[in-house]
Amino acid sequence: MSRVYNFSAGPSMLPEEVLKEAQQEMLDYKGSGQSVMEMSHRSKVYDEIIKTAEADFRSLAKVPDNYKVLFLQGGASTQFAMIPMNLMKNKVADYIVTGQWAKKAYQEAQIFGKANKIASSEDKTFTYIPDVSDLPISDDADYVYICQNNTIYGTRYKELPNTKGKILVSDVSSMFLSEPMDVSKYGVVYGGVQKNVGPAGVVITVIREDLITDDVLPGTPTMLKYKTHADNDSLYNTPPAYNIYVCGLVFKWLKKMGGLEEMKKINEEKAAVLYDYLDNSKMFKGTVVPEYRSLMNVPFVTESDELNAKFIKEAESAGFVNLKGHRTVGGMRASIYNAMPIEGVKKLVEFMDNFEKNN
Numbered sequence: 166m167s168r169v170y171n172f173s174a175g176p177s178m179l180p181e182e183v184l185k186e187a188q189q190e191m192l193d194y195k196g197s198g199q200s201v202m203e204m205s206h207r208s209k210v211y212d213e214i215i216k217t218a219e220a221d222f223r224s225l226a227k228v229p230d231n232y233k234v235l236f237l238q239g240g241a242s243t244q245f246a247m248i249p250m251n252l253m254k255n256k257v258a259d260y261i262v263t264g265q266w267a268k269k270a271y272q273e274a275q276i277f278g279k280a281n282k283i284a285s286s287e288d289k290t291f292t293y294i295p296d297v298s299d300l301p302i303s304d305d306a307d308y309v310y311i312c313q314n315n316t317i318y319g320t321r322y323k324e325l326p327n328t329k330g331k332i333l334v335s336d337v338s339s340m341f342l343s344e345p346m347d348v349s350k351y352g353v354v355y356g357g358v359q360k361n362v363g364p365a366g367v368v369i370t371v372i373r374e375d376l377i378t379d380d381v382l383p384g385t386p387t388m389l390k391y392k393t394h395a396d397n398d399s400l401y402n403t404p405p406a407y408n409i410y411v412c413g414l415v416f417k418w419l420k421k422m423g424g425l426e427e428m429k430k431i432n433e434e435k436a437a438v439l440y441d442y443l444d445n446s447k448m449f450k451g452t453v454v455p456e457y458r459s460l461m462n463v464p465f466v467t468e469s470d471e472l473n474a475k476f477i478k479e480a481e482s483a484g485f486v487n488l489k490g491h492r493t494v495g496g497m498r499a500s501i502y503n504a505m506p507i508e509g510v511k512k513l514v515e516f517m518d519n520f521e522k523n524n
């Protein structure tokens with residue numbers, strides 16, 4: 166067996182330890198005589214799995230007691246609709262557009278009400294985060310929306326926006342559990358798990374309890390009401406049971422690694438290896454304004470598309486896969502989420518250095 170270093174933006178690497186554990190428990194989960202894939206989501210044994218996953222998530226992310234943790238389906242993209250459907254009481258919301266995912270959320274909100282683009286970094290192809298300290302927040306805005314780490318462009322917020330008392334809603338898909346988070350700053354904070362946390366198909370939404378109500382937009386389907394899932398502990402219907410189980414294994418792994426403070430240190434160290442190299446390379450260049458650099462997604466380019474293509478091809482043969490940049494940006498992107506070991510980044514840099522010498 167030979168595993169590659171997978172730099173994909175998502176789905177992405179999972180810790181090898183977790184995969185092995187899942188493999189070991191595949192045919193007979195803890196003496197139940199069945200796989201987690203086969204068991205009833207109403208069984209005692211599954212209840213223990215989802216309850217433990219939630220408890221571990223809560224302790225890792227230090228979720229306050231007045232927040233619900235919901236395991237939902239439909240990926241992060243379904244949240245683009247659920248958020249306005251559940252929160253747009255005045256049918257007004259403010260969006261800060263810092264990349265494709267924020268833009269998609271902003272566009273989706275327009276289906277339901279008045280979505281205001283109160284700041285954007287599109288003028289410079291999303292290579293920075295705009296000043297968010299004193300924005301023209303709408304008086305009647307139901308919430309202010311951000312995407313905190315921009316997966317495609319490789320930027321992240323250094324500070325959360327001043328929402329002037331409005332609820333902050335944040336998509337943290339591509340930085341989920343990569344560092345500590347202060348949940349109390351948000352009304353809703355959510356992430357699709359396939360970047361940093363588990364297998365695609367699950368989105369974890371952390372929502373303040375007072376925002377979970379029956380007062381939703383008319384026509385909101387039962388499955389798209391937060392209250393439906395909150396009232397039923399994420400078991401209103403059949404959840405993506407196996408994927409939640411794997412998320413649970415990842416939470417255990419994160420706890421074993423020392424929790425989110427420790428992950429932040431590791432992730433900073435990992436990112437520094439790559440950024441330091443990029444800052445000194447004559448061939449490869451990072452594409453974003455340094456102070457907004459993401460710890461998770463690192464886009465870079467050479468001077469030509471031909472050289473980019475040659476690099477990507479040779480890297481792939483050497484076991485560094487999925488380095489091609491997003492189709493809207495071109496060049497390369499290395500996503501170095503929690504499960505990417507530091508050796509993977511060091512070896513990539515060594516490979517880049519050799520490539521630079523030979524080309």
Ligand SMILES: *Cc1c(COP(=O)(O)O)cnc(C)c1O
Nearest residue numbers: 240241242266316336338339357
């Ligand atoms: C990947 C991603 C999404 C979309 O996730 P899906 O689960 O595919 O809907 C949304 N937001 C961010 C920041 C992402 O990285």
